Amino acid sequence: MRVLLTGAAGQLGQALVASAPPGIQLIATSRVELDLADFAACRSAVATHQPAWVINAGAYTGVDLAETNQDLAMAVNAGAPRAFAEALANTKGKGRLLQLSTDFVFNGSQGTPYRVDQMRDPLGVYGRTKAKGEEAVEEVLDPAAAVILRTSWVMGPVGRNFALTMLRLHQTKDVISVVADQVGCPTSTLTLAKACWRVVECDADPMPPVLHWSDAGAASWYDVAVAVGELGQELGLLEHPATVQPICTAEYPTPARRPDYSLLDCVGSRKALALDGQHWRVALRSVLMAIPPQSTQP
Structure with missing residues (x-):
């Protein structure tokens, strides 16, 4: 099966490349x-x-930078999915799209996990x-031809993310102040990649059009x-963790x-994917264990 992957140099993209199942002809593309x-x-x-699947894992993820680079963020995060959808629509059902999305499509004002069918109401x-x-x-492709997979707080052993930033600060600071x-x-990019490949592997049994995936817990x-x-x-x-305030x-x-x-309700998605959720702390431990040796130096 031929799969076109975007964002291959990013933290999720690298996890997807490393965990590609046998039989996948992966066309991994980065920004280059x-x-x-x-x-x-x-x-x-x-x-x-002419891929059987496009996994659109690439995105403009600079949340703060997007506030002043709106045109670029819109082109990457909205224009590219539309382009892929329109091109796949022309294949007359021969290709499907897995669109990675985010908890940021919700406003965060409720106190219960967000369901897949809730109204989008982003803040920024x-x-x-x-x-x-x-x-x-959703406008361009039939539900059977696309899956939107929302996730949250993505952290992996490579790239830029909160876990690696905190590890560096623990190595170099005595005190860290963090929002509580x-x-x-x-x-974890490791568990998220597994969920993505499960969507592709279940090609003969189409998934729900929207899925939520995060590790378990809060x-x-x-x-x-x-x-x-x-x-x-x-x-x-x-040697010694910093004090976290x-x-x-x-x-x-x-x-x-x-x-x-921004907790996501993953119960139905886990059932559809036939994957159990791993507690976030267990998944985080696996991420830290997978950090390349040369990357552990402050």
């Missing part, structure tokens, strides 16, 4: 091979490779552009920062507003 801001190039990639540019990407996929009043759930950014210190010491990645969002202002609560 395929500029997701180029609508025509995205359509051409589908026409050229990043969430708005990702929501537009979802809408484009935003609640969600971390997602946490604040503060909780994750503490866990990184404890697990990092346990695994020999640092909880602060509120108001004490750490950012250009983009984050959802206060």
Whole structure:
């Protein structure tokens, strides 16, 4: 089966490349091979490779930068999914799309996990552009031809993410201040990649059109920062964890507003995927264990 992957150099993309199942002919593209801001190039990639699946794992993920780079964020996060969807529609059912999306399509104002069928109501540019990407996929492709997979707080052993940043700060600081009043759930790129490949592998038994996937449990950014210190010491990645001080969002202002609560309801999705959820702390330990040796130095 031929699969066209975008964002191959990103943290999820690298996990997808490393865990590709046997029998997959993977066409892995990074920004160098395929500029997701180029609508025509995205359509051409589908026409050229004629993939059975496009896994669109690439995105403009700079949440704060998106506030001042709205056109680029919209082109990558909304334009590329539309381009892939339109090109796949021309294959007359021979190709499908797995569109990776985010908890940021919700406003975070409720106190219960967000269901797959809830209304999108993003707070900032990043969430708005990702929501537009979802809408484009739904407008262009039949439900059987596309799966939107929302996830949250993605962290892996490579790339830029909260876990690796916290590990570096634990190695170099005595005290770290971390926001404690935003609640969600971390997602390991290792478990997320497995969920993505399960969607593709179930090609003969189409998935629901929208899925949610994160690791199990709930946490604040503060909780994750503490866990990184404890697990990092346990695994020999640092000698002594820093002291982590909880602060509120108001004490750490950012250009983009984050959802206060972005837990995703994954119960139905886990059943559809036939995958059990791994507690986020267990998954985080696996992430830290998988960090390349040369990357553990502060």
